Structure formats: structure tokens, C-alpha cells
Amino acid sequence: VTSAAHDARLTGDWLLIILVIVAALPELAASWQFLLVGGHFRRHHYLDCQPYFPRAAVLIPAWNEAAVIGTSIDRLMALTYPDGALRVYVVDDASTDATPEVVTERGAQYPGRVFHLRREQGGQGKAHTLNHGLEVILADDWMQVLLITDADVIFEPDALRTMTRHLADDRVGAVTAYIKEGSRPGNYLTRFIGYEYVTAQAAGRRGQNVLGTIACLAGGAQLHTRANLVALGSRIDTSSLAEDTITTFETQLAGRRVVFEPHATVWAEEPGSIRALWKQRLRWARGNVQVTARYRHLWFRPARGHGLGGISFGVFWFCLFLQPVFMITSSAALLTLYFTGFGRVWLAFHVLWIINAATYVFITSFALMIDPATGRRCWRQAIFFPGAVNLVIIIYSCFPRLFIDGVHRVDRALGLGTGHGAPGWLIVSIYAWLTVSLAVAYLAKAVEPSRFGRLLSPVLIYLVGYGSVLCACTFASYVLELRGAEARWDKTEKTGKVAVPTDRGDLSVGAK
Amino acid sequence: VNPGRHARGRGASEFDREIRIALRYERGLAVKALAALALVALIAVLRTLYFR
Numbered sequence: 001v002t003s004a005a006h007d008a009r010l011t012g013d014w015l016l017i018i019l020v021i022v023a024a025l026p027e028l029a030a031s032w033q034f035l036l037v038g039g040h041f042r043r044h045h046y047l048d049c050q051p052y053f054p055r056a057a058v059l060i061p062a063w064n065e066a067a068v069i070g071t072s073i074d075r076l077m078a079l080t081y082p083d084g085a086l087r088v089y090v091v092d093d094a095s096t097d098a099t100p101e102v103v104t105e106r107g108a109q110y111p112g113r114v115f116h117l118r119r120e121q122g123g124q125g126k127a128h129t130l131n132h133g134l135e136v137i138l139a140d141d142w143m144q145v146l147l148i149t150d151a152d153v154i155f156e157p158d159a160l161r162t163m164t165r166h167l168a169d170d171r172v173g174a175v176t177a178y179i180k181e182g183s184r185p186g187n188y189l190t191r192f193i194g195y196e197y198v199t200a201q202a203a204g205r206r207g208q209n210v211l212g213t214i215a216c217l218a219g220g221a222q223l224h225t226r227a228n229l230v231a232l233g234s235r236i237d238t239s240s241l242a243e244d245t246i247t248t249f250e251t252q253l254a255g256r257r258v259v260f261e262p263h264a265t266v267w268a269e270e271p272g273s274i275r276a277l278w279k280q281r282l283r284w285a286r287g288n289v290q291v292t293a294r295y296r297h298l299w300f301r302p303a304r305g306h307g308l309g310g311i312s313f314g315v316f317w318f319c320l321f322l323q324p325v326f327m328i329t330s331s332a333a334l335l336t337l338y339f340t341g342f343g344r345v346w347l348a349f350h351v352l353w354i355i356n357a358a359t360y361v362f363i364t365s366f367a368l369m370i371d372p373a374t375g376r377r378c379w380r381q382a383i384f385f386p387g388a389v390n391l392v393i394i395i396y397s398c399f400p401r402l403f404i405d406g407v408h409r410v411d412r413a414l415g416l417g418t419g420h421g422a423p424g425w426l427i428v429s430i431y432a433w434l435t436v437s438l439a440v441a442y443l444a445k446a447v448e449p450s451r452f453g454r455l456l457s458p459v460l461i462y463l464v465g466y467g468s469v470l471c472a473c474t475f476a477s478y479v480l481e482l483r484g485a486e487a488r489w490d491k492t493e494k495t496g497k498v499a500v501p502t503d504r505g506d507l508s509v510g511a512k
Numbered sequence: 513v514n515p516g517r518h519a520r521g522r523g524a525s526e527f528d529r530e531i532r533i534a535l536r537y538e539r540g541l542a543v544k545a546l547a548a549l550a551l552v553a554l555i556a557v558l559r560t561l562y563f564r
Contacts, residue, residue, distance in 0.1 A: 038545030041538035051527040165527070206541075263534050358552050366548035370541060399563045 013342045016333040020348040023330030023434065026319040027359035030199075033316060034363055036207035037370065043210045045259045050168035053081060054144035056160065056223075057137050058088045061129035063122060065151035066098035068269070068498070072151055073106045073114055080157045087142070088114045090151075091133040094122025126219075127238040138226075138234050146224045152269045153220040154182065154498050159264040163223045166259045173228035173256025174248070175264075176214065177221035178202055180374065182267030182498035188381065188458050189277060192466040193270040195378040195385060198371045199363065205260035208316075213307030214258040215317065216245045221266045228256055240294070241487050242287025249295060252306040269498045274445045274457055278473060285477030286487060292321055324475040327434040334431035349431065353397035360386060360394060387437065387465025393430050438475060441468040 058076055062069055069090065076088050088110075090103045103116040119132050130148060137143050145167055147160065163175045178201050181194035201218070208214045222244065231254050237246040251258055271277040292299075299317070301309040319326075330352065337345035364382050368375035375382065384391070396403050404422065411423045444460035447453045461469065 034548075035545065038542040041535060041542050044535075044538060046531050046534055049527075049531060051524055162530070263537070358556070361552050361555060362548050365551050366545055369544040369548070398559055401563065 013337060013340070013344075016337050016342070017344065017348045019329045019333035020337070020345075020352055023326040024352050024355040025315075026323045026326060027356050029315050029319040031359050031362055032312065033207040034203055034366055036210040037203050037366070039210050040206045043212075045166055045169070045172070045209070045257075048169040048171075049165040052164050052168035053085055053161065054164060054167065055085050055142055056081065056087070056145050056147055056164065057143040058086065058147045058149060059130060059133045059137065060088065060090045060149055060151050061093060061126050061133070062090050062095065062099055062103070062151040063093040063129070064095045064097045064099060066095070066102050068152040069099055070102045070106060071498075072149075072154060073103070073110075075154050077110050077113065078157060079155060079160050081160050086113065086160075089117055089133050089137060090115070091117045091119060091129045093119050093124075093129045125238065127236045127243040130236045130243075131238065134229065134235060138229065144226055146226070146229060148219075148222045148224070149266070150220040150268065152498060153179070154267040155221075156265045156267075159221075159266055160223075162264040163221075163261050166261060167223070167225055169257075171257050172259055173225055173231075173251040173254070174217055174258045175223045176205070176217040176258070176260050177223075177264035177266050178205075178260075178262050179218045179220050179266055179268050180371075181270045183269050183272060184497055186497075187272050189274065189461070190270055190272055191378040192381045192385070192461070193277070194374050195367070195382045196466065196470075198367045198374050198378075201260075202262055202371050203363075203367055206262055208313075209260050211307055211310060211312055212257070213252060213310060213313050214248055214260055215313070216242075217248045217251075217258060219244045220268050221264070222247070224251075228254075231256070240287055240290040241283050242291050245287060245291050246294070249291070249308060252308055255305045267498050274448050274461070274469065277469070278445050281470060281473040282477055282480070285474045286481055288321060288474075289477050289481040292317070321474070324438060324471045324478075327438065327471060331432050331435040335428065338427060338431055350397055353394060356386075356390075357394040357398050381466070384462050385466055387461075387468060388463050389433060389437070390465055393433060396430070437464040437468040438472045440464045441472040442476075444469065445472075 060069070060072065073088055073090070076086070079086065088106075090099075092099050092103060100116065100118065103114070107114045107116055117133055117136055119129065122129070134146075137146065145164060147163075149155075159177055163177055166172050166175045179197060181190050181197055183190040186194075205214060224247075228251055232247065232250055237243050237250075240246060248258055271280055295308070298309045300311060300314045302311070303309045307313055334345060334349060337348070364385070368379060368382055386394070400422070407422060407426055411426075440460055441464050444457045444464070447460075448457040450456075
């Protein structure tokens with residue numbers, strides 16, 4: 001009996017060790033995705049490109065976008081694209097500000113090229129607004145390709161033609177561009193987002209290009225062929241909060257390729273407060289929960305014609321989707337092992353954090369080189385992306401002796417003991433940290449509107465890291481979806497502070 | 513024949529140049545990936561040699 005109990009205990013301990021190590025999976029998956037970036041020079045779509053300038057309709061859904069829509073239209077009209085081959089359709093979703101006047105004025109300024117479509121009954125969400133425009137645009141056969149974008153997005157002059165060249169290949173159904181954060185002067189949070197977009201787009205989508213499967217066309221820059229839109233039923237899905245992802249999946253399921261063009265750059269204004277970021281990312285995360293459930297028959301089932309069931313793609317998807325679960329189970333497993341006196345808990349902790357450390361150094365240094373301009377602007381946020389506390393734990397796990405003397409001095413000063421190893425309070429704190437960081441990220445959002453929030457929230461974000469905010473959002477999305485909470489389309493507020501590079505190489509404010 | 517497809521010519525040589533530049537950039541990323549991996553290896557070696 002004693003032997004059986006011992007065996008069961010040992011099995012349980014090793015299961016807990018596995019739970020600890022599994023928390024490194026998202027880091028390993030991220031490293032794999034970045035390694036794929038290095039293979040993009042071999043596996044790309046450039047050799048199938050041709051000079052191609054189809055008749056392009058630009059579809060912009062707009063609700064109270066007077067601050068930004070005029071400049072966006074002006075920039076679209078200035079694209080290096082053949083005269084007469086570009087039209088802009090703004091679907092005004094019952095705006096109550098000066099959006100109709102601004103668009104009508106641009107319509108007069110660019111006759112036959114800018115069109116104002118008005119919905120008198122608005123507020124149903126972006127997909128419904130897009131469908132109103134699609135119905136009008138598809139009603140005649142002028143349009144050959146459709147660019148769906150947002151009202152605040154500013155295109156660099158050659159962005160559209162670098163995207164259309166991929167559509168010369170009939171196998172391609174849609175192309176997306178590299179969206180860069182363009183708020184100027186911006187703040188710490190917009191710079192975190194700027195760096196995040198290097199990792200998620202410039203790197204992540206290049207990796208997906210190598211796999212041949214794209215997870216999501218950027219909502220602010222997706223270019224479709226007419227044939228692809230018709231194959232999708234001539235409408236955008238309105239049943240979820242992730243219409244961009246569903247469009248992307250359905251395109252690939254129909255056997256058409258989706259391509260990311262990293263050299264087509266567009267600029268967008270991103271949230272400057274944690275509450276606004278939370279609102280935006282909660283919508284995205286809930287959309288991802290819906291997509292995960294909707295396409296449950298696809299995951300990890302490789303199939304001919306599309307790569308959505310591929311192993312690498314599934315690992316990338318679920319590592320992001322389940323990251324909060326990994327963080328919580330890892331903390332719980334470490335603490336259980338510690339309090340039950342399992343001898344190898346320290347080793348498991350070391351393996352986890354040494355993987356984290358190697359991933360951090362690789363990804364951060366590579367990401368800063370992938371987009372050096374963003375790297376120069378956001379290098380502080382790149383360094384503190386995992387959070388100051390995580391950085392200290394990384395250094396502690398790699399170089400414990402650097403810390404141990406100082407820790408013992410603190411230990412003695414607090415009268416907590418004079419042991420030789422790391423003191424218990426420190427061990428418990430770092431084992432629990434991954435879960436605690438989610439709670440602190442939520443706290444950063446909660447205190448932001450308070451009197452001290454403007455100072456305290458950034459401090460908390462730098463402590464826990466931007467990634468913890470995203471994981472806390474993902475966790476909140478599970479809860480909301482499980483509760484069946486109402487899925488509302490909360491539009492991100494835009495103020496028109498996007499700045500874009502000029503011919504002189506500096507930055508000019510695009511709208512005010 | 514797709515009406516939007518441009519004939520090969522001056523525009524095509526400009527297009528070829530842009531593709532060459534894009535591919536050169538992508539090849540550069542492979543070198544940068546190796547540099548980032550080398551940095552990880554360097555830190556691992558220094559840790560092994562001096563901070564055991």
C-alpha cells in the first residue's frame with residue numbers, strides 16, 4: 001500500500017512538473033514563428049507577382065469619423081495608382097458628427113472618385129456597414145478588387161500597388177498589409193502597441209506566409225479579388241465579433257491563398273489608454289473564442305487545399321488562445337510542488353524561465369532588427385514588453401548568485417531568517433507571479449480613471465508587462481463567452497493624431 | 513486578358529527592381545535571425561563560463 005501510494009504521489013508530482021514546463025509552449029511557439037521569418041526569403045509569393053493595376057474600390061465604414069476621414073481620403077487619392085482605376089466608397093453608419101459633410105465635400109473635390117453612402121439606421125456593427133457598401137459596389141461590374149480599410153488608416157503612396165501585384169496570380173484571393181502604429185506624439189501605450197505590431201505582423205505574418213496560411217487579414221488593410229468576395233457569398237459574416245478572421249478562414253477554405261505583403265505599409269491610430277485598449281482587445285479575444293469554437297473540426301487535422309489544420313498553425317493559434325491557462329496552471333503547479341516538498345521543483349522552475357529568457361533575448365533582438373524604424377522609437381517598450389518583474393525573474397533564474405547575497409540582506413533586515421538558499425517568501429512570490437501578473441494587469445485597467453491612475457497605471461504596466469494585459473483580456477473573454485454575455489461592437493475612438501513619413505523622411509501629422 | 517495587367521516595359525523594369533529590393537530585404541532578415549540566435553548563444557556561453 002505504501003509503495004502504491006508512493007508511486008501515485010510520484011506520478012502526480014511529475015504531472016505537475018509537466019504542467020510547469022507546458023507554460024513554456026507559447027514561448028517556444030513564438031520562437032518557431034520568428035525562426036520561420038528567417039525562411040521568408042525562400043518561401044514567398046514574389047516570384048508569382050506581376051505589375052497589375054486592376055480597378056480598385058476602397059470601402060471605408062465610418063461612424064463619427066469627421067476628425068480623420070478627410071485626410072484618409074486625401075491620402076488615398078494621392079496613391080501611386082493609375083488615374084481612373086481607383087474609387088473610394090465611404091459607408092456612413094448614421095454618423096451624428098460632420099462625417100457626411102466632410103465626405104460630401106471630398107466627393108465634390110474628387111468627382112466620380114469619392115462616393116458617400118449613407119445608412120440612416122446605424123449601430124449594428126462594422127460587418128453590417130461593410131455589407132451595405134458591398135451591395136452597392138457589387139451591383140455593377142466596375143470593381144475588380146476591393147480594399148477594405150478603416151477611416152483612420154493612412155496608406156503610404158505605394159501601398160496599394162505593392163498589394164495588387166500579388167493578385168496577378170489567380171490563386172490568390174486576398175492580400176493584407178503591414179499596419180504600423182502611427183499616433184504622434186503618442187504615449188507609452190501606443191509605443192507598446194507599435195512594438196507588438198512588429199512581433200505580431202512584421203514577424204508573425206511573415207512566418208505565416210512561410211507556412212502558407214494566414215490567421216487574419218488586418219481589418220484596416222485587406223484587399224480582395226471580386227471573385228473571392230463573390231465566392232464568400234458577396235457579404236461579410238455578421239454572426240461574430242471576428243469578421244476579419246472568418247473572412248480569412250473562409251477564403252483559404254475555399255482554396256484561395258491569402259498573402260501578407262510586409263512592404264505595403266499603412267498607418268493607424270491605436271488606443272492611448274488601457275481602458276480603450278481593453279475594449280478593443282476584449283472584442284478581438286471574444287472573436288477568437290468564437291472562431292476557435294466555430295472551426296473546431298479543423299484544428300490539427302491537416303487537409304489538402306488549405307493549411308488551417310496544419311500542426312504549426314494550430315500550435316500558434318492555441319498557444320495564444322490558451323496562454324492565460326498555461327500561466328495559471330504553471331503557477332498552481334509550482335506552488336503545489338513547493339508546499340508538498342517535491343525536490344525537483346526548483347529545476348522545473350529553472351527550465352521554464354531559462355526557456356523564457358532565451359526566447360526573450362532572441363525575439364526582442366530580432367524584432368528590433370526586423371523593423372529598425374519602429375525599434376528606434378519603441379526600444380524601451382521592447383525591453384520592458386515582458387514586464388520589469390519578469391525581467392528580474394529571468395535574470396534571477398539565469399544568474400541566481402548575482403541576487404542571493406542581496407536577497408539575504410533583505411531577509412535579515414526583515415527578520416525573516418538567515419538561510420543559505422533563496423528564502424521562502426521570495427520563492428512563493430516568484431512561483432505565484434505568472435498568475436498574480438494577470439490580476440495586476442487588470443488592476444492597472446481598473447485604477448486608470450482614478451485620481452492617481454494616470455501615474456499608477458503606466459507603472460503597473462511596466463511592472464507586469466504589456467503581454468500580461470493581453471493575457472488578462474483573453475482570460476476575461478473566456479469568462480464573457482462562457483456567461484454568454486452580449487456581443488456588442490464597441491468602436492475604438494479615433495482622434496486624428498496619425499503621422500506618416502513624408503518624402504523628406506520626417507513625420508508629418510496626417511490629421512488633426 | 514486581364515485589362516489591369518500592364519505590358520512588360522519601362523514599368524516592368526521598375527517592378528523588377530522593387531521585387532529585387534524586397535527579396536534583398538527578406539534575405540537580410542535571415543542574416544538578422546542568425547545574429548539574434550548568435551546573441552542567445554553568446555549569453556549562454558558567458559553564463560556557463562563565468563556564472564556557474
